[in-house]
Amino acid sequence: MIIxxxxxxxxxxxxxxxxxxxxELDKFDYEEMNYCLFAIMDIGELxxxxxxxxxxxxxxxxxxxxAYGFARSDVFTITSSIVVTxxxxxxxxxxxxxxxxxxxxDLGKVAKINALSRxxxxxxxxxxxxxxxxxxxxxxxxxxxxxxxxxxxxxxASLSVFFGGTWMDGFAAALSGVVLxxxxxxxxxLKLNSIIQSMICSGITAxxxxxxxxxxxxxxxxxxxxxxxxxxxxxxxxxxxxxxxxNGDTISGLLNMSEALLKAIxxxxxxxxxxxxxxxxxSLI
Numbered sequence: 001m002i003i004x005x006x007x008x009x010x011x012x013x014x015x016x017x018x019x020x021x022x023x024e025l026d027k028f029d030y031e032e033m034n035y036c037l038f039a040i041m042d043i044g045e046l047x048x049x050x051x052x053x054x055x056x057x058x059x060x061x062x063x064x065x066x067a068y069g070f071a072r073s074d075v076f077t078i079t080s081s082i083v084v085t086x087x088x089x090x091x092x093x094x095x096x097x098x099x100x101x102x103x104x105x106d107l108g109k110v111a112k113i114n115a116l117s118r119x120x121x122x123x124x125x126x127x128x129x130x131x132x133x134x135x136x137x138x139x140x141x142x143x144x145x146x147x148x149x150x151x152x153x154x155x156x157a158s159l160s161v162f163f164g165g166t167w168m169d170g171f172a173a174a175l176s177g178v179v180l181x182x183x184x185x186x187x188x189x190l191k192l193n194s195i196i197q198s199m200i201c202s203g204i205t206a207x208x209x210x211x212x213x214x215x216x217x218x219x220x221x222x223x224x225x226x227x228x229x230x231x232x233x234x235x236x237x238x239x240x241x242x243x244x245x246x247n248g249d250t251i252s253g254l255l256n257m258s259e260a261l262l263k264a265i266x267x268x269x270x271x272x273x274x275x276x277x278x279x280x281x282x283s284l285i
Contacts, residue, residue: 033094036127037086040064041098042134044082046113050106051236054244054252057082060117067121078252105236112137152177152231160227165220172209172218173227179208180228198232198263202270210278225271232267234260
């Protein structure tokens with residue numbers, strides 16, 4: 001009888017150890033799934049931050065979830081948020097949300113992320129290698145500041161001449177393009193709202209144009225300003241919003257379009273207010 005009690009005691013202890021081992025294993029699996037989904041969300045965040053359309057973001061996340069063994073994935077994306085719920089074959093579910101606060105246009109990064117996701121879907125890599133590849137894309141060097149500045153000057157000058165300005169107007173547009181570039185970089189460092197940023201930068205550029213014309217550099221302020229306006233009109237964002245709506249992502253498309261229209265109105269107001277104050281007496285239409 002005593003022997004039986006000892007056996008029962010050991011058996012109970014063994015059951016307790018086995019139960020603890022299973023719990024630890026479940027915890028490990030859960031943490032690994034969380035880690036995997038976090039890396040996939042990084043890919044989606046990078047795509048949405050740098051100008052990819054919503055359908056591309058959702059499709060990429062779903063394909064990566066499938067590649068890493070999730071039985072099901074549900075993705076909801078708008079311009080400022082990504083929500084993903086995944087489910088494993090044994091019924092465990094995880095949900096993660098990612099808030100997108102900053103957006104710009106960098107199609108080079110979008111292309112590299114697309115290439116990375118295609119390689120991983122074809123042949124999944126270890127999670128550590130996956131995170132390293134994401135970090136490499138995040139830490140990509142941007143184009144030099146002087147190159148950006150040169151492009152602003154060239155685009156402003158060429159568009160000013162294209163829309164009927166003289167060569168002196170083109171030269172003035174290049175100089176005011178420098179002012180616009182500096183204003184955009186300064187306001188970005190201050191983390192201003194993008195709509196307010198567009199209005200302030202447009203107003204500063206319009207004031208610079210009037211000063212240049214007053215100093216004898218350039219003749220037609222309207223032609224000069226047109227060259228600068230084209231740099232801040234959110235054309236890519238507006239086009240992306242139309243593409244979202246065509247793909248069936250109506251909410252995201254309307255949000256994106258609303259923001260693009262508000263930015264365009266802010267640009268027009270910035271130039272118009274300075275013209276009214278400065279008595280430019282020119283038409284931008």
